[in-house]
Amino acid sequence: MIISAIKKSVFAKLLLPYIILFVFAFTMLGFIITQQLYRMMLDRNNIYAASTLLQINHNLENSIKQIDEKIKNLYTAEYFDYNIVHYLRDESVKTDIDKVRNENAITRQLAYLKNSNSNIVGVILYKYTSNSIYSTWYPGVKTTYDFNKYVYLDNIKQKEYGLFISPICKPDYYINYTDYTITLARNIIDIDFQVRRAFVLVDVGINIFRDIFKQYRNELNGNVIFLDKDSNVYFDLRETMIGKSFVSSTGIDIDFNTVVNGENVHREKVLLNGENHYLYILNSKLIEGKVLYLISENDLLRGIGRIKADLIFVMVVSIIAVILSFTAISRLFANRVRKMAQSIELIGEGKLDTRVEVKGDDELAQLAASFNKMCVRLKEFIDRVYITELKNRELEIREKNAEMKALQMQINPHFLFNTLEAIKINILLGETAEAAEMIRILAGIFRWNVKSGESIVTLEEELIYSMSYLDLQKIRLKDRLETIYEISEKVKNVKVIKLILQPIIENAVAHGIECKEKGGQIVIKASKEDDLVVIHVIDNGPGMSAEKLESIRSEIYSDDEPVGSYKIGLRNVNERIKIYFGSQYGIKINSFPGEGTDVSITLPYNVDVR
Structure with missing residues (x-):
């Protein structure tokens, strides 16, 4: 329809090249600006992603270190009368009354540790020499559970004086507790004798991650993911992959140990569900895993869409301005053409006696004269043909x-x-x-x-x-x-x-x-x-x-x-x-x-x- 209108209008034909020229110029300008904005937004997002990952990892490590300090206080500081090591020494138990006293003291100190942080689900202490188990009252521990066969026991012993953090799991030693936790474990060291008296397990719920993400939920367009050393998901911002393998959940097969070295944030472009994504990766030393930030290219460049709309608006306004300017300059020409068109319409309605009147000696006047001659001949021809057709009909x-x-x-x-x-x-x-x-x-x-x-x-x-x-x-x-x-x-x-x-x-x-x-x-x-x-x-x-x-x-x-x-x-x-x-x-x-x-x-x- 537009093409047909252009073909029928001399004015449109004259105007069209100018419109095409301006559209092309603005399109090229818009393309260059968009590419520059793309690079700027990508650089800005790199900085934002790196700082966000560093801050989130820092907050997580601080939260874990605070709990770890409470664990170390069990055997380095004195709560109540003595620290917990005193009650774990066999020589402190001489009568049944001493045994009951020690058990109560250990349980109180474990309860104090549990109550020190709302994210702690339960605390368990296992004494090596007597195979005794001490725990907070909720959730209760299965009496038949053999901690000598605890899956991470060797890892805890190897740490000696260090903190062991387990992968995300659902503990099987509690009664009627099936939620995910991460376990912080330490050996209880008798400093005076330099021996391990026991180990303590502090199970922390995934609310520790939710607390960290509170301030970021409305700011981040992508998904933040914590991985353990086996690339299983501790927690993710959208809570869709907790406890699952990152590779099987996303289909992104990447060797994090090869790609990421040092303390800097590394960026990879990956394909997820047929759409380009950017994956930012940071080593987390404390949890011996990775912190990831996964964002789609569309979300990353969402602001560019608004800028494109503004560029299109400016381009349309500019084109309209050009058209109005050209219209004002060509008004005289347009008026002459319009008069000629009106006369032609009358002839088209059957008023063959109408003649086009255009003054001057230019091309339009020559066209009008030729058209008038054609009308005279057309009327003569129609008169002959129409009468013959009527007779035949x-x-x-x-x-x-x-x-x-x-x-x-x-x-x-x-x-x-x-x-x-x-x-x-x-x-x-x-x-x-x-x-x-x-x-x-x-x-x-x-x-x-x-x-x-x-x-x-x-x-x-x-x-x-x-x-x-x-x-x-x-x-x-x-x-x-x-x-x-x-x-x-x-x-x-x-x-x-x-x-x-x-x-x-x-x-x-x-x-x-x-x-x-x-x-x-x-x-x-x-x-x-x-x-x-x-x-x-x-x-x-x-x-x-x-x-x-x-x-x-x-x-x-x-x-x-x-x-x-x-x-x-x-x-x-x-x-x-x-x-x-x-x-x-x-x-x-x-x-x-x-x-x-x-x-x-x-x-x-x-x-x-x-």
Whole structure:
């Protein structure tokens, strides 16, 4: 549509190159600016990601170190009367009362440790020499659990004086506790004797991570992930991968130990779910794992979309400004073209005496003069061609009407002969009253036929004529014939050709009802279907075989002369319809042995027939 308008407008053709030039210039400028912004935003995000990861890792390490300090205080500082080492020495137990006292003291100190941090789930102390287990009261520890077979026992012993942090797991030594935790473990060292008396397990819930992420949830567009040394997820900001393998959860297969060295943040571009992502990686010494920041390229560059929209706005405003400027400069030229266009429109409306008036000696004036000459010649040519066409059209209409009259003349004598023959039989049988009624109906039919000299009538008038014919047949056949009419109000005023129903009804009576001793029925239907009027004449006679039906169809639709009155009548109606309305309209025949015959007529709806 736009291309068509440009082709028709000289002004648009002159303006188009300037628009293309400015669009190209602004597009290139926008592309360069977008690329620069892309690099700037990527650099800025690198700095932001690095500082965020360092801060998050720092906060996590501080939280763990605070808990670790409380653990070390168990054997380095004195709570209550003594530190916990005193109560773990075997020589401090001389009586049962001493044993109970020691157990209570150890339990109190473990409870004090647990209550020192809301993220601590439980605290367990295991004494090496006696295999004794001490713990906080909730969650309770399974009495049957053998800590000598604790999966990380060797790791704890190897640490000696250091802190061991386990991978994320669900502890199996608690009763009815199934949430994820990380375990902080230390050996309880008797400094005086330089021996390990026990080890303590402090299970910390994942709320420790949630507390760290509180201030970042509304700031980060990506996902922050903590990994253990086996690349299993301690915790992630979106909490969708906790306890799972990072590789299996994301499909990102990367060797972190090879890629990341030192304390700097490393960046990798990866593919996740068919979309480009940036992965920022930081070593975390304390947890011996990694801290990751994963963000999609779309989220990273979200701000560029707004900048692009601003650039497009500036470009559109600039183009409009150029168009307005060019319009002001070219106003005189445009006015002359507009006057010429108005004159041409008048000529297009048929006012061929109009002439284009443009003053001057430039190209537009020369064009106007040439156009005026063309109009003079065009008017002369149209006068000659139009008169000739009118004569040809009038001759064609006369030939069509003559052909229609000839076909219609074939119907009236055939109908009159059949009706008079029926009246003669009634008189011979002495049924004079019925013969008189038939003569009265026949007179009415011919009175209507003579009165209405037109070849085109309404469907309602054609139905009245057909009903009169059926009334004649019902008198003759008595109770052997029943008629049913199903006529839509929408089609009663539609224009149809005169005498298209009577020959079809006559065939239905002669070939469908005559052979029945009783129960004969003819149904006439008329309705609107889309842009068509469809009329059905249906009888419940014996029907016909497929071979006979095909034979009738071929003779009706062929150019050869049909044989038999049945085929002549249908052929006549079909040809008349096609002459007046076109080859796509006409009649169709469907029939099945023992079920009757359905002859349908298809006509245009609301056609203007002349």
